[in-house]
Amino acid sequence: MAAKYVITLCDGTKCINNGAHRVRAALDEQLRAHGLTDQVRINLSGCLGMCEKGPIMVVNPGYVIYGGLDESDVERIVTEHLVGGKLIGDLEVEQDHLYNRFYRIFGDVGFFGKQMRIALRNCGIINPENIDDYLSLRGYEALGKALTEMSPADIVAEVQRSGLRGRGGAGFPTGLKWKLTAAEKATPKYVICNADEGDPGAFMDRSAIEGDPHTVVEGMALGAYAVGAERGVVYIRAEYPLAIKRITKAIEDARAHGFLGERILGSDFNFDIEIRLGAGAFVCGEETALIHSIEGARGMPRPRPPYPSVQGLFGKPTLINNVETWANIPVIIMDGATWFSTVGTETSKGTKVFALAGKVVNTGLVEVPMGTTLREIIYDIGGGLPGGRKFKAVQTGGPSGGCLPERCLDTPIDYESLAKAGSIMGSGGMIVIDEDSCMVDIARFFLEFTQNESCGKCTPCREGTKRMLEILTRITEGKGRAGDIEKLQRLGETIKKASLCGLGQSAPNPVLSTIENFREEYEEHIEQGKCRAGACKALIRFEILQTCKGCGVCRKVCPVGAITGQAKHLHVIDQDKCVRCGLCFEKCKFDAIVKV
């Protein structure tokens, strides 16, 4: 049975001194006594910052905070709240809207119980078009704190100490990037928010900006203060009209309140942000191509070094980070690098947002601590595959990532582990694939995408992906030849090594990882002309069995008129006309149509 409540116990030093472990023991005992053990999930958290009221317990759904607890209080919480459903007023801690580190969970504890929301902490909580909502949750306080108590060097040091790494995909240490940009002497400097989200099926950045645009604005202001920049640019794709509207309003409201503009909050710091719209080219997510696009040139990458931290926008030092990275910054400044670095794994700190999609019950946007396993995301949060279907693979990292098979499900989410398993973190796409999908076809789909989006500047990417796509297409059409697999591998390795930018360097990944993990499917296509998933249209056909009742449904739904037959007589499919759309197969009420 799924958990009905999630209880979070503060495991900070002060709470432990005040008896948090005794509270935990009493809770375990009470839950056992009431037979609630499998209906309540217990999480531990780092210091929640309410030390004077410890030990602290947060009960979700409801985001009820109880404090100053002893063993007898625990008994009351279990009998009155968990069993009786009543809140216990005299134990409640007045929520001072400190950091919303814990998502207010409503009914769906199964979905939110294992999540931890830092970047998305306000998404789905506040009205994104009202700056008052953001301010009431201590919005812009990190900026105020920075301008009052911290020097730019302090901020850079804090971000470095937090261990935050770039959330756009490559995982470069954010603090180091800031340090390099801050060290440059040339002026003016720029900060850029990369909101050019382009992976098919990914919507993390859109949701973050639509749900909480001020976090990004505040993060950018902090970054600008840290590196000494006075101008910022949000580069966002034109096909996100609502996100553009909300970030535009956020910038205007922030300006009106004195969080942007000249002499911010009465200090000597000046900073303002403008918005540039991208036309939707995938390559413009690459930082040097993005910078060219802002400058008005064609969106094409250039070799690095020099890195943008040295020579970026208009040849000046530029700090460029992804939306999710920026959204983490106010939390690091408010709650401190020490706290932030307690979340996650040794090399990957904090949380990561994923867009969970494909063959999974709960599709959606999830944010989990680094180190959470793929299995926990897909089965505990995602609710597994619908209709008891069998798991085949999970695709992470979009068109730059790879497909991981079942044996990799216990891989913890962090930059190194995913790379070791043969995929990448990427910007956060996660697509669950079941037995109905053909791995060759999926590899072809992603390669077709990157091939279309290749800017054409360097030969390996332009020509190499084209050749790979030709080979993959002919395999899915049943015309594969002996040696095709090896040719794909050789081409893929060369493209990865020789391409100019990240697009080409990662484009072969979906192909190489599916060959690595699902080679037998490639071999079946080539040697036997067989697609086990029944997804490659050229390799399947539909046939009507003798059990056909002649109801005529298939004849009516066939879009190309390939089915003939008289009422109450056996119908027939003309295989030359059939386009293998499968509509007849789906619609037949008598299971008289088979896929062979």
Next chain:
Amino acid sequence: MTTPLELVRKKRTEAVGRIVSKGYLASARVYVGMATCEIAAGSKDVMAVFQKAMDEGLANVYLSQKGCAGRCNLEPTVEVIMTGKNPVKYGKVTPRRAEAIIERHIKNGQVIDEWVID
């Protein structure tokens, strides 16, 4: 002299005051999901139902939009927070369901279990 931090805290107090003056302390708070994904699933029509009910006299309710919470397959979502009660989140809310939520939950305090996300 006021420091930037003091200034932000002052602004926060003012912001809370403005939110309260707009009726935040009403006995029911209703949040309708209004991100692109929610709007595509039909949340604008749902919002209109709540707005219309308030225009026509439904009192003591604070209505607000919110961003995407991540429950893509259950959108549009609506949250109802009644004073002293556990918050409730409804999934796949249609205009008809919204009308029922107003009548049964907001006016009579009766949670409609079958639509609650669990």
